[in-house]
Amino acid sequence: METKKELVVPAIENGTVIDHIPTEVVYQVIHILGLEEYNDEVLIGNFLSSAKLGRKGIIKIKNKHFTKEEVSKISLVAPYVTIINIENYKVIEKFATEIPDHIENFIKCANPKCITNAEAVPTKFDVVDKENIKLRCHYCEKFTTKETLHFCK
Numbered sequence: 001m002e003t004k005k006e007l008v009v010p011a012i013e014n015g016t017v018i019d020h021i022p023t024e025v026v027y028q029v030i031h032i033l034g035l036e037e038y039n040d041e042v043l044i045g046n047f048l049s050s051a052k053l054g055r056k057g058i059i060k061i062k063n064k065h066f067t068k069e070e071v072s073k074i075s076l077v078a079p080y081v082t083i084i085n086i087e088n089y090k091v092i093e094k095f096a097t098e099i100p101d102h103i104e105n106f107i108k109c110a111n112p113k114c115i116t117n118a119e120a121v122p123t124k125f126d127v128v129d130k131e132n133i134k135l136r137c138h139y140c141e142k143f144t145t146k147e148t149l150h151f152c153k
Contacts, residue, residue, distance in 0.1 A: 009043060009045070009060070011086075011089055012041070012060055012061075012062045012086055012089075013062075013086070013087075013088065013089055014062070014063050014086060014087050014088070015060065015061050015062040015063050015064050015065070015085075015086055016060075016061050016064055016065055016066055016083060016084065016085055016086065017058065017059070017060050017061075017082075017083075017084040017086065018058065018059040018060075018061075018074065018081055018082070018083060018084075019056070019058050019081065019082040019083075019084060020050065020052060020053060020056050020058075020080070020081050020082045021056060021057035021058065021059065021078050021081050022053065022056070022057070022078055023046055023047050023055050023056065023057050025057075025077050025078050026044065026046045026057035026059070028077050028078075029057075029059065029074055029077060029078055029081075030042075030044065030059065032073050032074070032077065032151050033066070033070060033073065033074070035059070035061065038061065038064065040061070040062045040063050040064065041060075041061075041062035041063075042059065042060070042061050042062070043058075043059070043060040044057070044058075044059055045057060045058045045059075046058075065085055066083070069105070069106060071083060071097055072097075072099075072100050072103060072106075073106060073151065074097055075097035075098060075099045075100070076099060076103075076107070076133060076146075076149065077149075078097070079097060079098075079099055079130070080096050080097060080098075081096070081097050082094065082095070082096055082097075083095055083096075083097060099127055099130040099133070100127065101126065101127055102124070102125065102126055102127065103123075103124070103125045103127065103135060104122060104123065104124050104125075105122045105123060105152065106123075106151055106152050107123055107125060107135065107144060107149065107150070107151060107152065108123065108144075108150040108151070108152050109123055109125075109137045109139070109140065109142065109144060110142060110143070110144040110145075110148040110149075110150075111137065111140050111142035113140070114137055114139055114140040114142065115139050115140070116137070116139060121139070123137070123138075123152065124137070124138035124139070125137055125138060125144065126138065128143075132145070132146065133145060133146035133149065134146075135149075
C-alpha cells in the first residue's frame with residue numbers, strides 16, 4: 001500500500017496570496033507589511049518547490065487586500081512576485097509587482113544629514129535603477145541602495 005504524504009493548504013475565501021517570493025526575503029516581506037501583528041489567518045510557506053524559481057516562498061493572508069503603497073514596499077524587497085486577490089474563493093485579480101518610478105513616505109534616506117532625517121518632512125525618491133534598487137533622494141540627491149534600504153516606521 002502506497003501512502004501519499006502531502007500537506008493540503010486550505011483555500012481562502014477572501015484575502016491575498018503573495019506567491020513566487022524569493023526564499024531569502026519571505027520574513028522581510030512579513031515584517032515590512034506588519035503581518036506579525038495581523039489578527040487573522042496568515043499562512044507562510046518557504047522553500048517550496050517552484051518551476052519558476054527552483055525554491056520559493058508564499059504567504060496567504062485572510063481578509064486583507066494591500067494598498068498600492070504596500071505593494072510598492074513588497075516590490076522593493078521582492079521584485080516581480082505575484083499578487084493574487086481573492087473574493088468568494090475566486091481570483092479577482094492577479095498581477096506581478098513592479099518597482100514604481102517614484103517612492104514617497106515609506107523609505108528613509110540613507111543620508112543622516114538629509115532634511116527628512118532631521119525634520120518631519122516626508123521622504124521622496126526617484127528610482128534610478130530598478131534592477132539593482134537604487135533610489136535618489138528628492139531633497140539631498142544622495143543615493144539609497146538595496147544594502148542601505150530602511151523602511152520608515
